[in-house]
Amino acid sequence: MRQQYFTLQNSIQYLQEYNGFQEFTEIKLTDHNNERYLYPVLTSKCKHIKYATNLEEVLNAINISGFFKCECNNLARHPSQLQKDIRWDANEEINEIFDDGLVIHNKLFHHFKRARRYNTALTDQFVLSSLKILLEQQNSNNIIQIFQRMMQNYQTQKPIYFKAMCLLDLVSLNIPVRFFGCQHPECYDLASLLVYYNENSIYQSSSDKLKQFKCKQRTCQVKVDISTVQKLFDNIYIETELLKIIQKGLPSIYQYSYNPNTRQIQQDIVLQDNAIVDPQIQCRYLQENKNVPASNEAYQKYQKQVTEYAHVILQRTSIVKAEQKLRLFKYKIFVIPAIIENIKQPARCINCHVSQVMELKYLLSSFQTQKDLYKQQVKQLKCPLCEKMFNYNSFIPNVVYFDKNLFDAFDQGFLEKSGQTYVYDGKKLMKDEFLQKQKVELIEFKKHLQKDNENQICTFTQLYCCSNPAIPISLPLILKNCPEQRIVDFESFYYSIQQLEVDNYEKQCLKFCNCQYCSNHPFSFEELAFNVYFHEAFYIALTQFNKSKSKNKPDQFTYDFKSNRIIEESVHSKSIKSIHINIKSFYQGFTSLQDDKYKENFLPYQKEPNKMFCAYVTSNQITTELAILQNNREGYKGDASTKLKQVNEKMRNNEIAKKYGFVITETNSQFKDGFIKLAVGNASSKQN
Incomplete structure (x- = not known):
């Protein structure tokens, strides 16, 4: 009996839907020839996700040999023994620019x-x-x-x-x-x-x-x-x-x-000759290649390459040099030419001055054009902005970066016109972030006062900037690590920031106090978030003090935080010098200054402060990695001080921990799975 001849048209009706499950899996959207799959299928017994086979190829094998044998050795003799691969609808759902995809709960996304x-x-x-x-x-x-x-x-x-x-x-x-x-x-x-x-x-x-x-x-x-x-x-x-x-x-x-x-x-976008065209990329391409149609294979390859560059740049953090420049100049004042008005995605190369800027895709296209022109000679590539040279084999997304600061500056009000140029006001942004994020909050300061002072009265004795005693404090910034936690005024602080260059980003050159500790422990701009904070309580009290008509003692004043008023100095008041603010009260808001290495090393651990080190109860003393638990008549009680001291001693030898001042301040131990019989008393999962 002659076997039915299978075609795409008469076979699709027999195919099973994809029967696998992918929770979070990265996949290739292209076959072994680096071309997009066309109607990819698997046998009904296949479990792999790494590869598939185009339906036409499978049907051809069945028509000729009577069966199709997958690389995993599973067989199919009829289309009903096939299932659609997870990539079946990729060509309809995902732009052909993407060679890779991501599957989340069987839903296909671009990479x-x-x-x-x-x-x-x-x-x-x-x-x-x-x-x-x-x-x-x-x-x-x-x-x-x-x-x-x-x-x-x-x-x-x-x-x-x-x-x-x-x-x-x-x-x-x-x-x-x-x-x-x-x-x-x-x-x-x-x-x-x-x-x-x-x-x-x-x-x-x-x-x-x-x-x-x-x-x-x-x-x-x-x-x-x-x-x-x-x-x-x-x-x-x-x-x-x-x-x-x-x-x-x-x-x-x-x-x-x-x-x-x-x-x-x-x-x-623009549709030309049934092809999708990015106008900015095409504009740069036509400067070197006159009258080339959009459907031209060379142009489509060129556009795909530039688009891939742009996608990488718009999705990820820039390389270290560019990222440091962005972080530093985010808070500086500098001038930008008026051309910024017409630039939608501001970009530059890693060697450009921050005032030099060009449209992202136009800049990428310029580099790609040079790569295509110099393919035979392998010449160096020149940045069209600063004219610095790069190796021909340079990966362009490592050479060019997107300036997020300028992209959003118009909307945020940090870019103002001045004659024929624009001024980027990073000082305003830094001040706003201190006021809103990087600070010791009023409520935390009042908690410290309440410990020994029910009336919440405090005498502030430092009214002049510690780095420049001639400047009265207007916007107080507290130096967290200074033994006396002295105050520097924002204006004096910002003057030092404005003088910094990118080469000094990691250099420990910032010092705002002349005490022995601060003189021996200057810090870098990168470490700013761990050292300087806005003092909200002092600012509120200082504002009231400056408004008051009576200033009997211009070198100090006393403030009652309970009634929110300036009062005459009292024997019951507490000097700010005697209040050492606990490390937990400092809220770090300048997360943009913290690099990916910091975030990837520390934040996942901080995310779960209640993470438990499990141990089986076999005696009246349990020793975990971070605590010693001793059984008594009330149940198990923990002593973490000795263990924490040992762990933090080890941390001092860790370069990353030392750089960011990382220490373990508190641990928590829990018993799990209900009540446990002890020699004395009981322990339960509710008992810490």
Whole structure:
């Protein structure tokens, strides 16, 4: 009997749906020839994810030999013994620019190119379980409905433009999410929100900020509780419509528009000769290659390469030299030429001065054009801005970086026009971040007063800057590690910051006090977040003092924090010099100054302060890695002081821990799994 001849048309009806399960798996979207899979399949018994086979190839084997044998030795003699691979719809869902993909709960995404801690945040088991629920939810609210409401409110039929970049850290979006209640098209990247939570949940002083997280969209007034991961997920939904558009669009283009006539969201691209064209990339290409059609294979290859460069740059942290420059100049004052008005994605090479700037894709295209021109001669590449030279084999995303500071400067009010130029005001930004984030909060200072002073009265005796005694303190910054925790005025402090160059970023050259300790322990700009903090309580008291008409003692004053008023000095008042503020009261807000090495080494451990070292109960004394637990009539009691001292002694020899001043200050021991019979008393999981 003659076997049926199978074709694509008569075989697809027999195929099984994909029967595997992938929780979080990176995969290739291309076959062994580096071409996109076309109708990829597996046998019904295949369990692998690394590779698949195109359906046409499988059917050809069945038609000729009567069976198809997979590399894993599983057989299929009929299309009904095949299943669609997880990549089956990749060509419809993922732009062909991507050679790699990511599967989360069997949902296919384009490849994420972010730093390791962002993927780590997504792979947490609770996060993955919560993400599964989000992916399955059907939301009544979506971006199209938001635009329709905006059209009604604005009473206009003009296109509405928006940026498909994370509101939190300005990276291109991978998994766009929005808070319930937000009525704007802009979204957050889920991984960015999770990392933000991880980095802030370790500080008790930031609990209010997480409980009342204010949406970062500048006109939005929505506040949500993200104080736990569960609450974070309870308050967000995935913007599925935008996700589809992002995955199918060019990752180098962040600007989208809503067309009220077609009711469609469009990327800022051009269609020519049935090919998607990035106008900025094409403009640079045509300077060297006149009248080349968009469908030309050489141009499409060129555009793909430049787009891949842009995607890498817009997704990840810059190389060390560029990142240090961004962190330092984020808080400096400098002049930018007026061309910045027309630049959407400001960029420069790692050797450029910060005032030199060019459109990201135009700069990348310039480097790629040189690579194509010099392919035979292997010449050095020249930056079109600063004209510095780079090795021909340089990986372009390691040479060029995106300036997030300038990208958002107009919206944030840190870029102001001055004649024919613009002035970037990083001083204003630094002051704002001290006032809002990097500080000893009023409530923490009052706790210290309450310990010995029920009336919360304090006498402030240092009214002049410790680094420049001629300057009266206006905005007080406390030196945390100074034995006397002296105060430096912001203006004097900022003058030193403005003098720093990138070469001094890691150099321990900052010193604001002449005491023996501070003289022997200067710190670097990189370590600023661990040394200098805004003193909120002193600032509040000082503001009242400066407003008061009576200044009997200009070198000091006394303030009652309970009644919030200046009072006559009392024998019951407590001098600020005698108040040593506990290390836990200092809230580090300058997280942008902390490099990835710090965040990857320390934040995961700080994220879980209740992590337990488990031990079986076999005697009346239990020794764990961080404590000694001794049984008595009340049950087990822990003594961690000896062990902590030993561990922290070892930490002093650790270069990374020494650099960031990392110490273990507190541990917690718990008994697990119900009650345990002891020689004396009982222990339970509720007893610490």
